[in-house]
Amino acid sequence: MKKLPSQTSRFIADIRAPHRFRWLHLANQPWYRISILLLSDLFAIGGAWLMAVYFNQFYSPLPPELVWWVWLGMPSLFWVFSAIILIFFAYGGLYSPSPSSQNYIRTAKVITLVYLLSLVFSYFYDPKLDPPRSLFFTAWISSVILVMGFRLIITLIFGQIQPKNSKVKVFLIANASRLKKLSQVMEKRSYYKIVGAALASTANSPTTLQAIMRSGAIEVLAEDLPQTALASTLYWNLRRGGIALRLLPSSREILYRRGIPEIFAGLPTLRVQTSVLVGWDYRFKRCLDIIGSLLGIIVLCPLFLGVAIAIQLSSPGPVFFRQERIGLHGKVFQMWKFRTMVTNAHKLQAELEGQNESEDGVLFKIKKDPRIIPIGHFLRKSSIDELPQLFNVLIGQMSLVGPRPLPLRDVERFEEWHHIRHQVLPGITGLWQISGRSDIEDFSDAARLDLYYIDNWSLNLDLDILVETVRIVVFGKGAY
Template sequence: MKNLPSHTQQLLPDIRAPHPLNWLTLANQQRYRILILILSDLIALAGAWLIARYWNQFYSPIPPELDWWNWLGLPSLFWIFGAVTLIFFGYGGLYSASLRNQNYIRSAKIISLVYLLSLVVSYFYDPKLDPPRSLFFTAWVSSVVMVLGFRLLITLIFGQIYTKQKEVSVFVIASASRLKKLSQILQKRSCYKIVGAALASTANSPATLRAILQSEAVEVLAEDLPQTALASTLYWNLRRAGVALRLLPSSREILYRRGVPEIFAGLPTLRVQTSSMVGWDYRVKRGLDCLGALIGIILLSPLFLGVAILIQLSSPGSVFFCQERIGLHGKVFQMWKFRTMVPNAAQLQAQLEAQNESGDGVLFKIKNDPRIIRFGHFLRKSSIDELPQLFNVLIGQMSLVGPRPLPLRDVERFEEWHHIRHQVLPGITGLWQISGRSDIEDFSDAARLDLYYIDNWSLNLDLDILVETVRIVLFGKGAY
């Protein structure tokens, strides 16, 4: 910058300044997704208020002092609440171009914040004014339920549409030793197309930025970016250009992300601290596990009976298959499944080891496994064979979401760092299952997904995984 004339420096905008054409540079599909999401939130909020107004008519109407006008059959209070909520949603990043990771918990928090703020505003507006409590609480709870329900449905629908859209252009930045490996991983996925690559050491150079823009990449996948004394030039330039940046995190970067910015002895630091409510979110998770498993068993009991009949018609033997798996802290437990193979499948596996299609041999996978019985392929493709694990969840051996428990044969082939996944309760589904399932050939790639889940766990992440699992199960991607 020192070589530029002073008048030229003044013409250059702040690197953090938004690009004037950011909205126009979004693809049509991205714009449509944002608009549909905004519309769905508005419809959900309107539906919540209609429910609240219906129940409130049995108690007390809205005071005239708060009913200034009506539009489309909804009172003025709704339009104020709706507008404020949508503005807060936008400010909170809930209307990004990507719908793959909607923050459901943040949506509920923002809605609750708007309603609580309304109490404060109404008090200062007129301390003697007493809004109907029945309307307030019904609208509050209904808004949370309706918005989350609509967002779950939108994510499910667009998640399937996303898999059918054209290839995503990706520019890869990594060290020389990792470029080939990352490129091979992306090339195996039909939805990604590599349009360029650069070494990590050149990530912040003008030449690399020009290469990215000329390649018309939609996303940049980067690993081992060089350390910089100030903010990353690459990040801010890509942000202004509307190009998404994806970082492959190291353990150190994960700790950085959890830190709270603080000035300590005149130095910028990140303080990593534990929450005063530590453990409560996990208690909620276990409560939801038990409730979800119990409801699932009750609602799916007719399906269980139908599957049992199919298995008996297909092959003599037990309806269920019980196998020893490694669970929390390496403890062995009995995991239940519907039987999809011949009764002596475990004995036949030793004869089929030579046909194992797993890349590193840790897992045992054969696409056309001769041991599978009639209807077995359907049960595995639809993941119906996994449903008896709801009983494992109910008795506390498993969770709805977590690293998948593996047989003793697989765990014996683990590398030492693979065992970190046993520090949390195993699950029926997890990041591994929604990120390729049987398509992942190298177990280390699956183990990294499990470690990412452990490091980034939240109730919202669990909900995200469950929604994506439903979509994948419905369309049977990656299962055999």
């Protein structure tokens, strides 16, 4: 029988089969990052168990059959749970330098999986054994909350102290006309380093795969991959090497990802359907908006008072500035800000239109705007001027995260497809704000970020955006 070109005398594994067990590049990462994340997770799980033990003492104690030893005041069952969770985290890439390690929802799923598996194991270990339900549920829920909370804080800190030489290595695959643009976008991001590139037409060639492996890339960013008999060839080859694949999607690809593989009339199809608890994720988002804005207003009251006094001392006029903005479904609403300009700034804008630095003229941006009052530069640089929008969030006109609402003057210059962003509730912050803010010169680039947010919205994405926003606001990057 004639051998296929890809066959050799040695055994060829299934493309889905992994290479020998590896810890997903852990050996090549900064030791301090892994150590801090490990300790953070361990302390979070430990804190959850201490809470569970405290509350459980009012009910029933842990059965002696489940206490094999005690170390550092914690029962053996805690150390078993902790070890299994940390191993699953490592194997699932939650300690990798890739942004996927910030997947807070995945951490919750892993912890939940471990606790559910423990129920199955305990049944087979001893069907008569009945672990205290109060301990189980308290430890489970507390572990999820504390691990996610600790990781949110650690992510914020890492974002600022990350050394320049510990950037995420990225390999680009795209058409020739897009490679330069993507490279420029990536170079503006302090987290990433381009280590190689290839044309999309060669994405599935052995030469490109070898170049990716030699480059030491952690992730591959690809666009317009060519159609092949096996569309997932690149994905499977990269997965075997422990390298993540990120696709710049089209609207059609987004629908594909939402589809469920099913056989229909003997044909392979993708059925796109809503979730069982349709809308509940959005209801939860709205609850977070209400709670977050209310807490923010209460906590920031002293800051509001100090800013109000500073504005009055800096320039005569009102403390707050109200402006008509376009919100959900094109509805006009009054958006609140701390005043950072002179009181007749709107009239002066017409005279300054000729100095607009925006490429397409949709947005109005001048780095050295003469209308800004002395305290205004600080308020805009720190984004403190945006904080009154917490009131807009509280009454339901805005969300904490969403496309930024723009003035009527800007919306009048929109192209037709730009209006798609008005199909969701506008937000105080969004992908646009964490992806360059004032550095984005072409509004179409910002609009594409908004559409990407809408297409890929999830609670995890909102959390990512909020954490990155805090980091940017604290260190004043990209605003003027």
